[in-house]
Amino acid sequence: MIVLRLALQSLFNRWVTAALTITTIAASVVLLLGVEEVRTGARQSFADTISGTDLIVGARSGGLNLLLYSVFRIGNATNNVTWTSYQDIAFRPEVAWIVPLSLGDSHHGFRVLGTTGDYFTHYKYRQSQGLTFAAGGPFTDLFDAVIGSDVAASLGYKLGDSVVISHGLGSVSFLEHDDKPFRVAGILEKTGTPVDRTVHVGLAAIEAIHVDWQSGARVPGQLVSAEEVRRMDLAPKAITAALVGLKSKLAAFRLQRAINEYRSEPLSAILPGAALQELWGLVGTAETALKVVSAMVVATALLGMLTMILSTLNERRREMAILRSVGARARTVLGLLAAEAGVLTATGVALGLVLLYAALFLARPYVDAVYGLHLPIAPLKPDAWATLGVIVLGGCAAGLLPALRAYRLSLADGMTVRT
């Protein structure tokens, strides 16, 4: 016990370098596990964004592009789907439900989605969880808007507030549909998906605000008021994409093939899960690169510890000579130094875990609000524990080099320190 106590006191005696070493190891552990947590969180967030949708239909393009713009509001559609084709698909016997999506406009940088009331019934996220309203409800009027929770929070909107939609995308727009303002009819509960950052309006409303527009600009001298437009036929001519639910999952491939071979119009149908896998395959290389960088940071931290122990070894030769003189075996000296490296690494790992969870706790609301990533705060998975175990073992192994040197020095020094 006395030997261990003295070894710890020796470590405390060098507390500045020891603290720096521990901090370096802790920072590397935070980075290594943080990258993994963010990666897992991002994957989970993406995977959780859509659930219960069997097919997504859009204009002919890459499956990944279709998934990104229709579900994640990332990027734009290459083309539209005609309303005729949409109806053709909607009336197919395999289809249980279909929800049209019309994208292209925005409001203070938030995407505007034209859809139907079915969207609020059929859109599911995070293992078949449905959308719920924090206030109000779905559209009842042509110019009703349902906003996501982030839209409401960041713009300070409440029920009844006016919303003017901008033509096109971007946070600043000079082309606004200010003659036909919308009214906030509903505010959705937080979902942790792009829905939170979306302004939902009726599909007919999208047609309504564009009746006096052509080629991205207002037609001069052809102003149609909000009241006049209510009396017009607002059947859409085209949509951006559609979410499809099937009566039987078994029909998914058959319908997908039928849509991909659709003769009247070049269309694409994708299985969301398959497209996500394609996405993971695409980002897998970047993830691997991140992991490699993190592992290198850990290795650098362990090398720093090795340097610290080696640099203090000379001044500790007297300490080792004392231990040897009172009967400590050379192996005890070796063990003490290896144990010191182990204690430093284990403390660094423990501190890293504390810092990681503190950082996750503090950063979660910000990351959720700004990036839409829902970072889970959950116990470490077995492979993360295994990684930490490898780090501690690596630390002990790194400590063996100075320990072996100390062993040799303690044999060579005998009773006198020879420098």
Next chain:
Amino acid sequence: MTVELARTAAALAPDIVRLSGVRFAWPGRSAFVLEVDTFTLSARERVLLIGPSGSGKSTFLSLLCGIVAPQSGRTEILGSDLTGLGAAARDAFRAEHFGIIFQMFNLLPYGSVIDNVLLPLSFAPGRRRRATAGASASQEAQRLLARLGLEPNLVRGRSAANLSVGQQQRVAAARALIGAPEIVVADEPTSALDRDRQQAFLELLFAETSAAGAALIMVSHDQSLAPRFDRVVPLADIATASHQGPSYVGPSDQ
């Protein structure tokens, strides 16, 4: 007991240390070789080993304590041939039978006074048993410190680094004496002290080694200390230190 009487008694006492035909070169180091013809130390004897710097005194002590093993010859301590023991066995033997005082006292500066004194007991169960025969190890350490002039309330809770030179020396002596080892080895323990303090420290050291029944072998440059010892041994009389060619590499001391 007068010095003369002590010398007579020592001469009659059995040898507890006997080195003969010992040859040692530091493993991996080319130059220095120490050859000891014969050296003996009797029970309770006080021997002053003198020699100039670099003559091999510390190497001699390392051989005597079994920290290193000679390449040839015989090192017999308390009837055991150390040369026949492995490194671990020599370490255990040293812990049990030797108390060592260094030139610079070599206390662990961050350790408490009591921990420094008790440290040898961690490696020597026999000494621990002897130290705890009448009281706890900590009480025995305090008793020794008190006998060496360090009152327990003066050192309680203090780290060794906060002691004066004289106090550190007493702690080093207490560490060497705890558990009553048979042989106390002191490597120039008075070199950092002025004349008065030297005398006072030697008085204490002699009194305690006598009380413990231990033999004392002390290394010093200072020949003026000679009259206080039973025997003075110039290292040159018992050993030859030589420098061999750079290619010499001795076998491992393992």
